[in-house]
Amino acid sequence: MNSTVLQPTTTTHASHPSTFFPDFKHCKTKQHLTQLHAKLIKTGRIRDPLAAAELIRFCALSNPPHQDLQYALQVFDQMPQPNCFSFNTLIRAFSDSNDPLQSLFLFTHMTQYDDVLVKPNKYTFPSVLKACAKLGCLKQGKQVHGLLLKYGLDNDGFVLSNLVRMYVMCGAFNDAVVAFDLSKMSDVMGEVVLWNVMVDGYVRVGDVGNARKMFDEMPQRSVVSWNSMISGYAQHGLFVEALELFREMQRECSVAPNYVTLVSVLPAVSRLGALEIGRWVHFYAGRNGVKVDSVLGSALIDMYSKCGSIDEAVQLFDSLLEKNVITWNSIINGLAIHGRADEALCYFEKMQESGISPSDVTYISVLTACSHAGLVDKGLSIFNKMVQTDGLTPRIEHYGCMVDLLGRAGRLQEAEELMLKMLDEPDDVVLKALLGACKKHGNIEIGERVAKRLLEKDPEDGAPYVALSNMYASLADWDGVMDTRLMMRQNEAKKDPGCSWIEVNGAIHEFVVADESHAKTNYIYMMLDEIKEKLRLVGYKPDTSQVHLRMDDRDKESALQHHSEKIAVAFGLISTTRETTIRVVKNLRICDDCHSTIKLVSRLYRRRIVVRDRKRFHHFENGSCSCMDYW
C-alpha cells in the first residue's frame, strides 16, 4: 500500500479524529480508490457514517473517469445505518444517470425507514422528482407530491420547480400549471427558475404564444429565461422571432448571451441564411471567451454552410480541436448540399479513420452528396456498406435519398421498385422525390401513378397537381393541364407560395412573386427591366415551358420575370457593392428560367451569386453554376 500518499491527509485531520477520513479528492486511479477503501475497512473507520458518506459521495458524484455508481451502491449497502446524507447523494447520482429507476428504489427504501435519521428532506425531493420526470412516471410522481406535502416541503423553491417540471415532463401540463399557480401563492415567488420551468413547459407542449406570455410577465429574467425562449422559437420554426429576441437581449443588456444562447440561436441563423449575424455570433464567442467546443463548433459549421459560405465551414472544421459525430455530420452535410461530393466522401473516410463511427444521420448526408452529384454507383455501394458493414437499418430517410439518387439520374423504374420494396409505407417526401424525378425526365406514366398516390394521401396539397400539370404542359397535353387544374380547384388545394430573401447589413428582406411591397420597389423593377434588356441583347430567350397556364408568351415571360428569386437578386445588385457576394435563400426549388437567368447575370454583371433553394446551393459565377445544371 502506498503510505506516502496517505501521509499528508493523516496529519491534516489528526486533530479532528471524529471526522477523520482520507481525502478522496487526490484520488487518481480506481486502484488508488480501492486502497483507500481497504484502509478504511482495516482501521474500522468505515463504520463512521461520515467517512462512508464521503466515500459514497466521491464514487457517486465525481466526473466520469472516477464515477462508479455500482461501487457507491456497494459501500452504501454495507453501511449498518445509512444516513440521510448518503441516501440523498445516491438518489441524486442515479437521477442524473441513465438508471433513474434506482433513485425510486432508494427513495422507497428511505421512506420505509421513516425514522428521525433518514427522513427525506428538501435535498431529497428535487432528485426524486427529477427521476420521475426522466422516467415519465406520473403515478409515482403524484405519490412523491403527496409525500412532500406531508413533510411540509412545498415552500422550497428547489422542490417546487422540480415538481412543476415533473408534471411537464410526464405530459400532465394541467397539473404543472396548478402546481405553478399554487407555488405563486407561497413566498417562493421571485424564483426565476420556477418561471423558467414554466416557459420551457409551454415550449415543450408547443404553445410558444403562452411561453412568450410567461416570459413577458415574469418578475425577473435570467440568461436561462432568454435561452429557453430563443430556443423555443427556433425549435418551432419561428426563426425570425428567435433572431429578434436575440437582438432584444443584446439591446436590453441586463444579461449577457452565454454559450447556450449562441448554440440556441444558431439554428435560426442557419435557416434564415443570415451570414452577417452568424459571423457576428462566431466573433462574439471569440471576444467573450466562450469556448468553441464540439457542440458550438457543430452549430457554427452548420451555420456557415447553410449561409452559403462552405469555405468558412471547412476552415472552422479543420481548426476545431474537439469533434464529435455531429461535428462530422455537419461538415459532411455542408459539403453535400454545396454539391462538393468528392470532399464530402473524403471527410466521410477521414471520420472513420479518426475512430468515429458514422451514424444513420451521417449516411443521410453522404447519400445526399452522391445524389446531388449524380454518383449513382457510389451511392448504391455506400447504401450497402451501411447495412452490411455498419449494421445500420435503413430508415425511410435513407430510402428517400436512394429514390432521389436513382430518380434524378433517370433510373426511374429502379427508383420506383426500391420505393415499393421498403417495409414502411412510402411517405410524401419519398413520393415527391420520385415525382420530381418523373417531371425532370418527362416520365408521365410513373408520374401519374405517384401523383395519384400523393393525392390520395392529401388532396389539398397543391404540389402534386402543379408537377402533373407541368408534365402535361411540357408534352403540350392541354387537356391534361385543364383537368389537373380543375381537380386542384375542386379540392381547394393550395400550393406553397414561393418566397426568397436576402440579408443586407444584417437585415432580412423578403420577397414573394411580383412583390411590390419593398420601399425600393421602383429601383428593383428598373433593375429587372435592365436585366431583361441585357439578356435579350445576348440572345437569351426565356424558358416558358414551366409556365403551365395557357396564356400568351408575353404574359408567360412576365410571370417568370417576377419570380421572387429574381427580385431578390435584383435587390442585391442595387444594394451591395460589386465585390459582395449576393446570397439569396428560396423556400422552394429554383426554377429553370431563374437558373439560366442568374447564370447570365453572374457573367454580365461580374457578380458571384449564391442561391440556396429548398434542397441545395447553387454558386453562380461567370455564367455557370456549381450544380453543373444537375439538380
Added chain:
DNA sequence: ATAGGGTTAG
C-alpha cells in the same frame, strides 16, 4: 449539498 437552457438529417 440541491434547480432551469444547447448542435447534425430525405
